[in-house]
Structures are given as C-alpha cells and as structure tokens.
Amino acid sequence: MDTQSIVILDFGSQYTQLIARRIREQNVFSAVLPCTASLEEIQSYGPIGIILSGGPSSVFDADAPPADARVLELGLPVLGICYGLQFITHTLGGKVLPADKREYGHAEVDILDATTPLFAGLPASIHVWMSHGDSAQELPAGFHRTAQTAHALAGIANPDKKIWAVQFHPEVHHTPLGPQLIRNFVFGICGAKGDWTPAHFIETTVAAIREKVGSGHVICGLSGGVDSSVAAVLVHKAIGSQLTCVFVNNGVLRKNEFTQVTKNLRDKLGLNLVPVDASERFLRELAGVTDPETKRKAIGREFIAVFDDEAKRIEQESGSVDWLVQGTLYPDVIESSSVRGPSQTIKSHHNVGGLPEKMKMKLIEPLRDLFKDEVRRIGRDLGMPEEILGRQPFPGPGLAVRILGEVTAERVAILQEADEIVVSEIKAAGLYGQIWQSFAVLLPVRSVGVMGDQRTYANTCAIRAVHSEDGMTADWVPLPYEVLKRMSSRIVNEVRGINRVVYDITSKPPGTIEWE
Ligand code: XMP
Numbered sequence: 001m002d003t004q005s006i007v008i009l010d011f012g013s014q015y016t017q018l019i020a021r022r023i024r025e026q027n028v029f030s031a032v033l034p035c036t037a038s039l040e041e042i043q044s045y046g047p048i049g050i051i052l053s054g055g056p057s058s059v060f061d062a063d064a065p066p067a068d069a070r071v072l073e074l075g076l077p078v079l080g081i082c083y084g085l086q087f088i089t090h091t092l093g094g095k096v097l098p099a100d101k102r103e104y105g106h107a108e109v110d111i112l113d114a115t116t117p118l119f120a121g122l123p124a125s126i127h128v129w130m131s132h133g134d135s136a137q138e139l140p141a142g143f144h145r146t147a148q149t150a151h152a153l154a155g156i157a158n159p160d161k162k163i164w165a166v167q168f169h170p171e172v173h174h175t176p177l178g179p180q181l182i183r184n185f186v187f188g189i190c191g192a193k194g195d196w197t198p199a200h201f202i203e204t205t206v207a208a209i210r211e212k213v214g215s216g217h218v219i220c221g222l223s224g225g226v227d228s229s230v231a232a233v234l235v236h237k238a239i240g241s242q243l244t245c246v247f248v249n250n251g252v253l254r255k256n257e258f259t260q261v262t263k264n265l266r267d268k269l270g271l272n273l274v275p276v277d278a279s280e281r282f283l284r285e286l287a288g289v290t291d292p293e294t295k296r297k298a299i300g301r302e303f304i305a306v307f308d309d310e311a312k313r314i315e316q317e318s319g320s321v322d323w324l325v326q327g328t329l330y331p332d333v334i335e336s337s338s339v340r341g342p343s344q345t346i347k348s349h350h351n352v353g354g355l356p357e358k359m360k361m362k363l364i365e366p367l368r369d370l371f372k373d374e375v376r377r378i379g380r381d382l383g384m385p386e387e388i389l390g391r392q393p394f395p396g397p398g399l400a401v402r403i404l405g406e407v408t409a410e411r412v413a414i415l416q417e418a419d420e421i422v423v424s425e426i427k428a429a430g431l432y433g434q435i436w437q438s439f440a441v442l443l444p445v446r447s448v449g450v451m452g453d454q455r456t457y458a459n460t461c462a463i464r465a466v467h468s469e470d471g472m473t474a475d476w477v478p479l480p481y482e483v484l485k486r487m488s489s490r491i492v493n494e495v496r497g498i499n500r501v502v503y504d505i506t507s508k509p510p511g512t513i514e515w516e
Helices: 016-024 039-044 069-073 083-091 178-189 198-213 226-242 257-268 279-286 292-318 330-337 355-359 372-381 398-402 409-428 481-494
Strands: 005-010 029-034 047-052 078-081 095-111 125-138 144-148 153-158 163-166 218-222 243-249 273-277 323-325 362-364 437-451 454-467 498-503
Touching: 005 016, 016 029, 016 178, 016 330, 029 330, 039 047, 039 069, 047 083, 047 178, 069 083, 078 083, 083 095, 083 125, 083 153, 083 163, 095 153, 125 153, 163 178, 198 226, 198 362, 198 372, 218 226, 218 292, 226 243, 226 323, 226 372, 243 257, 243 292, 257 273, 273 292, 279 292, 279 409, 292 398, 398 409, 398 437, 409 437, 409 454, 409 481, 437 481, 437 498, 454 481, 481 498
Parallel strands: 005 029, 005 047, 047 078, 078 163, 218 243, 218 323, 243 273, 323 362, 454 498
Antiparallel strands: 095 125, 095 144, 144 153, 153 163, 437 454
C-alpha cells in the first residue's frame, strides 16, 4: 500500500514541526527533511507536494541555509511559508529586501486574488501571525501578488509553475483560518486522499517489520511507558513469539510498578515478557553517589550491563538475537538532522542509548515517523489499555533523579509512598490526564516538626506538577488548594519519615522538570 506524502524542507523555523502536525491531522503523511536534503532523498518519499518552511535567516546571510533550487522545477506543487516565500522569490530572480517595517505578531491580510486555490473558502480579509524582517519587493517573472497587509506583500503565486507562497504562518494557532489554508494546499492543490489513518499506519508498519525481520529474533527493552509499549505491541503484532521483551526493575521504579507493568503487558497484551529484578545491582552502584550526572551515568551503565546479560541468555535459548526495538520518536529524528544542529545537553538522558553500538544489533524503530500524540492514537487502535496510553512520562533513571542526595533502599521506599499519594490525589481530582507530569521529590533537607506531643526531625518532600507540550518547556500547575491540602496532610500522616511538604512553583526554563 503506497503512502502519499508531503515533504517539508526545514529552513530552521521553530514552527516546522507544527506544519507537519497540521498536515498529519488531516490524515496525510508529512516528512520533515533538512533544507539541505538531496533531490534523491526528497524524491525517495514520492511526495505529492513540497512545503518550504520558515527560518531565522535572511536570504542575504552568507550562511543562509541552502536548498536545491531544482525542487522548484520538479513540477510538484510547492508552498512557501515565510522564509520559504523569500527563498522562492530570491531563487527565481525576484528581489527580497529588508522590510521598511518589520512585522511580528498579529496582522490583517487582504486577499487580492480570490481565485487562488490556496485561499478557497476564506473571507476577503483574514487574521494571521507574522514574523519576518525581510520582504519580497519584486516578484520573479510569472508570479503575481495574491495577498497583502497594510505594510507588505503577504502572498504570491505562479499557478503555471504550481508555486504558491505566503509571508505569514498558517501553521500556528494565532492564524485561526490557517488549517483551512493548509487543507486547501494538501487536498485542493496536491490532491491528497487523506488515507494515512492509524489503521493504514499499523498495516504498513507491521508488513514492513515482518519483511525486515524475516525469521530473525528481536528483543525490546520495555520501560512501561507509552513509547516502548506501543513499539513492542506493533512488533509483536508483526512477528509474535520472535519478539522477547525485557523489563528491568532498576530499583527506582514507582510503587508496585514492576508487578503492574508486568501484568499489563504480559497478561493483558500477551507479550512474551521477561521481568528482571535487578534492584539490588542498581542500588549497589548508586551507593554513596550524590552527583546528579554520576547517578544518571551509573544507571545507564548498569542498565546496559543487565540488558546485555539478558540478551546473552535469550540468545542461548533462541539461537540468535538480531534486532533491537527502540521507541525513537519523530522529534528526535528531526532534531538529530536539523539545520539548527542538535540542542545542547542539559542532562544526559538514559533510555536504551548506547545499547545498539555495544551489542552490534540492528535497530527496529517502528515509531520514528510519529509524534507522541500519534503514538497514543496508534496504541488505541491496537486496543491497548488507557492505563498504559494515558500514562504521564517517567524518566529512565526513575526516582533516582527525584531523590536528592544518596539513593538508598530506605529513601526509595519513602519517596514511593509519597509519590503514590500525589498521583492518586491528582487522579481523584480528575486532573491526571490534563497534566504533563505530577510527582513527589525527596529533598536532602530535614526539619523540625511536631506530631501529637512529640518533636519530629524528618525529611522534606516537594510536590511538582507541570503542564507541557513536549517536555522542552513547562509551566507549574496552579493546583487547587484543596488538592494540595489533601496531599500534604496525607503525606505527613501516612508516610513515615516525612514531616514537611512544599510545592515547587518553578517553570521551565529556568528550572527543569526533574530536580536532577
Ligand atoms: P527535564 O528534567 O530535562 O525533563 O526538564 C524533561 C522531560 O524529560 C524527562 N526525562 C527523561 N526521560 N530519560 C527519559 O526517558 C531520562 O533520562 C530523562 N530525564 C528527564 C522528564 O521526566 C521530563 O518529562
């Protein structure tokens, strides 16, 4: 089954991923490639249309990101957005100049040519979001103006060449009719069928995995989170018992998580799951360690060692292990090839990073084309329980990055109890699904309290709850006082070892979501 696609060439705009999402929401697959992608790579997607994104550069910059100008000659419909419009103008012989008046923010655009298929069904004037310093002043031959603001040109077209472009950003929320414009391009102009549904994705992915793996054996490290679970279920659907999943208890999971996840994935979803309780090994490695990065690295190292031992054992049983499943998502794929370059490392993330190199296994990444919410949609279509799909993210190094100072079995047990109360109260208040993450943090601070007539001298626990789209930025949640009150009262009463509760009111940036 062929998959129709729209290729987006990324000139480095912070909104590029949004363009992809707006198209995918219409059940049309879209791929984001760096603007430097070769013509062959672009054509390998068999695109039905091409979008040139915005970007921070000016066409005059010496280091303006280059793109192969031949994309404008493929005979495929092209839509330029912001910098994309300037790139088209500059490349085809028009003139781009610094604008007399820079336009940032809200603007009104008048549509000059109502016959432009891009604007079909739109009113004569639309509200848009602008963000540009340069402006096209002279159009290339064959182009005409299609839209205009009070200050500058807002749209151009050359229908014979199938090229359309707008100076504003139809992909952002602040352009309310943007989705209609994108639909016009995708369906009206490119002729998309809109058949990239979860069912289509599952069918093509399962077929591709089957073909790739043949009779080989595959292993998957499960974390109990959404991504690795959906990836495992997809691979399981493709090759059944040729997949073995390994779920490692690293000693810093949440309360009852090891047994619950095992039950969910093995009993409910029928995965061939090997639970490995390696808590003692991990806690031994963490003894005496207080530095956050050293903790993260110790857990990462130990995880690879445990997983390696299991893989060897599985290999002995099944003859060979040829493939490793990873739950890589599309934002990571885009990020690693982005013209902006990989972002700076603030914390070393531990998932199964480093495993493939060490174990010389080939990778299966069934989710590498998907955004997180799309993974959930696929999971639902696969019949997976909401308990797994709706789970808030949980970091690979687990509670270790929420226990400040040394991680000991005793401190893990204290935090597990407090965390369980936070999560259950958030759920009871009906807030769990609306919040990106909500959890407890155990601080290395003891303070004096009073309980009954007794003096106490015990630990402090912080509650953290944040809203976020993708974990990159976050706002603390103004939890209702009633909910905070119940959490605080239950924690100090029910958790031995904690006598004080504080609420973290730091956004990201400047804070991070996890405390370490
Ligand atoms: P920070 O603390 O960097 O976290 O603001 C951003 C998001 O990433 C999660 N996180 C991790 N996830 N392995 C993961 O899989 C990790 O090592 C890791 N560290 C942080 C964090 O929970 C938040 O959602």
